[in-house]
Amino acid sequence: MVELITSREKLVNYLESSQLSRGLVPTMGNLHQGHLTLIKESINENDLTVVTIFVNPKQFGPNEDFDKYPRTLEADLDAIRSIDKALDKNVIVFAPEKIEDIYPEGFSSTISVHGFDQILCAKDRPGHFDGVTTVVYILFNLIKARRAYFGLKDFQQTLIIRKMVKDLMIPIEIKLVEIVRDSNGLALSSRNKYLDLKQKEEALTLTKSIKKLKDSLLKSGIKDTIKMKDDILEDKRFVYLDILDANNLHPLDDRSKEAVIAGAIMIGTTRLIDNTLVSLNVR
Amino acid sequence: MVELITSREKLVNYLESSQLSRGLVPTMGNLHQGHLTLIKESINENDLTVVTIFVNPKQFGPNEDFDKYPRTLEADLDAIRSIDKALDKNVIVFAPEKIEDIYPEGFSSTISVHGFDQILCAKDRPGHFDGVTTVVYILFNLIKARRAYFGLKDFQQTLIIRKMVKDLMIPIEIKLVEIVRDSNGLALSSRNKYLDLKQKEEALTLTKSIKKLKDSLLKSGIKDTIKMKDDILEDKRFVYLDILDANNLHPLDDRSKEAVIAGAIMIGTTRLIDNTLVSLNVR
Numbered sequence: 001m002v003e004l005i006t007s008r009e010k011l012v013n014y015l016e017s018s019q020l021s022r023g024l025v026p027t028m029g030n031l032h033q034g035h036l037t038l039i040k041e042s043i044n045e046n047d048l049t050v051v052t053i054f055v056n057p058k059q060f061g062p063n064e065d066f067d068k069y070p071r072t073l074e075a076d077l078d079a080i081r082s083i084d085k086a087l088d089k090n091v092i093v094f095a096p097e098k099i100e101d102i103y104p105e106g107f108s109s110t111i112s113v114h115g116f117d118q119i120l121c122a123k124d125r126p127g128h129f130d131g132v133t134t135v136v137y138i139l140f141n142l143i144k145a146r147r148a149y150f151g152l153k154d155f156q157q158t159l160i161i162r163k164m165v166k167d168l169m170i171p172i173e174i175k176l177v178e179i180v181r182d183s184n185g186l187a188l189s190s191r192n193k194y195l196d197l198k199q200k201e202e203a204l205t206l207t208k209s210i211k212k213l214k215d216s217l218l219k220s221g222i223k224d225t226i227k228m229k230d231d232i233l234e235d236k237r238f239v240y241l242d243i244l245d246a247n248n249l250h251p252l253d254d255r256s257k258e259a260v261i262a263g264a265i266m267i268g269t270t271r272l273i274d275n276t277l278v279s280l281n282v283r
Numbered sequence: 284m285v286e287l288i289t290s291r292e293k294l295v296n297y298l299e300s301s302q303l304s305r306g307l308v309p310t311m312g313n314l315h316q317g318h319l320t321l322i323k324e325s326i327n328e329n330d331l332t333v334v335t336i337f338v339n340p341k342q343f344g345p346n347e348d349f350d351k352y353p354r355t356l357e358a359d360l361d362a363i364r365s366i367d368k369a370l371d372k373n374v375i376v377f378a379p380e381k382i383e384d385i386y387p388e389g390f391s392s393t394i395s396v397h398g399f400d401q402i403l404c405a406k407d408r409p410g411h412f413d414g415v416t417t418v419v420y421i422l423f424n425l426i427k428a429r430r431a432y433f434g435l436k437d438f439q440q441t442l443i444i445r446k447m448v449k450d451l452m453i454p455i456e457i458k459l460v461e462i463v464r465d466s467n468g469l470a471l472s473s474r475n476k477y478l479d480l481k482q483k484e485e486a487l488t489l490t491k492s493i494k495k496l497k498d499s500l501l502k503s504g505i506k507d508t509i510k511m512k513d514d515i516l517e518d519k520r521f522v523y524l525d526i527l528d529a530n531n532l533h534p535l536d537d538r539s540k541e542a543v544i545a546g547a548i549m550i551g552t553t554r555l556i557d558n559t560l561v562s563l564n565v566r
Binding site for chain 1: 288378386390393396397417427454
């Protein structure tokens with residue numbers, strides 16, 4: 001029988017088949033409470049959770065911290081084992097010993113999502129997001145997960161991954177989880193390990209600046225807030241600081257429903273990022 | 284239970300699950316016996332065959348024949364219905380009416396396979412193969428096929444697609460099918476429609492030159508054959524003509540086991556390609 005189908009919807013309906021309930025939490029290890037929150041979410045929502053631990057060379061620039069990035073597999077396993085529900089549910093930690101298990105010899109393919117190239121982290125980390133999308137895609141394929149979990153701290157990353165999934169019709173659901181902060185408000189990051197106590201205090205400059213801009217945006221509107229941002233950027237420790245439409249990272253306009261205020265700062269040789277979302281419904 | 288897995292092989296074994304038997308034959312329509320051979324292969328090997336018909340704008344350059352490319356859906360359906368076994372087996376023809384069914388609004392992702400950029404068709408068709416890999420990948424995802432069928436006439440395309448599948452661990456088997464020729468030896472192509480009888484005769488220049496090089500390669504070796512190729516290239520209708528390692532499109536060397544002799548020629552405004560494989564075991 002030959003049947004003609006002329007719309008995607010009908011085709012998808014025709015092909016629909018059941019999927020196993022697998023959750024993927026891709027990480028580079030050195031797990032903190034931010035990661036553990038992702039893992040708990042996945043355990044709650046899936047029969048099997050796969051946590052991958054892979055420090056992905058393709059997303060580091062030549063002068064970045066690939067070599068010194070903290071690798072703490074035993075502690076990571078302990079942390080996962082300490083999650084209550086990990087006892088009842090199946091959790092796999094995939095930590096490949098060989099890089100060829102992710103990038104086979106002669107590997108030469110790239111997945112690129114265009115349109116975010118000169119924005120936020122893409123500006124001073126050329127190629128970074130191509131490295132992220134490529135490895136994340138490979139993990140999607142390897143795990144064949146139904147859901148994958150990402151933290152909102154890497155906001156631009158979550159946007160680019162969602163775009164990739166939509167564009168390329170990758171059959172996976174992307175779940176986003178709130179930023180987890182320490183008691184002072186500093187966003188948790190594996191790179192916080194590089195900081196001494198005084199630097200951790202110093203790093204709050206970023207968090208506080210973002211908070212200040214958020215308050216200003218809600219109270220005084222975009223024009224004053226952009227001026228305030230430009231003043232803050234006089235502090236040369238900032239790599240960037242910007243107020244953008246959270247939907248597409250374009251400048252805010254009248255149709256914008258949600259803003260993201262995102263920044264990066266250098267504390268010594270450590271590059272840290274943070275962001276917050278601001279609902280604009282109330283304007 | 285938390286289980287640590289440290290190799291891809293073990294992970295894949297763990298995750299392995301059954302797949303439906305679906306074959307995909309991606310085409311741009313205007314089906315000839317070459318396409319029908321692919322479809323028959325798929326019908327033989329799968330419970331369900333999905334033939335896609337989509338003239339993919341992303342693989343055409345700005346000065347190429349996207350607009351005039353032949354669109355013959357009714358004849359294509361008749362041709363598929365005339366395949367004997369299509370009566371017993373399920374065959375779907377997916378011919379989307381709307382381009383958004385393949386590229387949703389705002390689409391901005393690309394899959395690139397590097398390493399073949401200045402070779403054969405990539406030279407005079409910049410971006411062509413990115414367009415091919417991107418649409419083929421989307422079709423893979425849409426159909427969730429176990430096997431996909433491609434003709435060896437587009438030899439470089441088959442190599443790039445196989446590389447993409449290997450690099451990105453796309454769970455699909457790529458099946459290659461021999462070139463189908465008319466009684467004079469001309470490789471079947473939808474673009475042959477553009478030729479009048481005299482031009483079809485003229486187009487045999489390409490086929491005959493490839494044949495001559497193959498005979499020379501087997502009889503006289505690579506050095507003489509490259510000289511012969513350079514002589515043939517004096518004919519400015521040739522876009523390219525080359526003798527390369529069929530495994531990687533590098534120049535032939537002592538380890539080469541198979542050569543591909545591939546060429547492109549302009550007949551009037553029509554660009555035609557052809558190739559042949561030469562086993563080098565006998566040297």
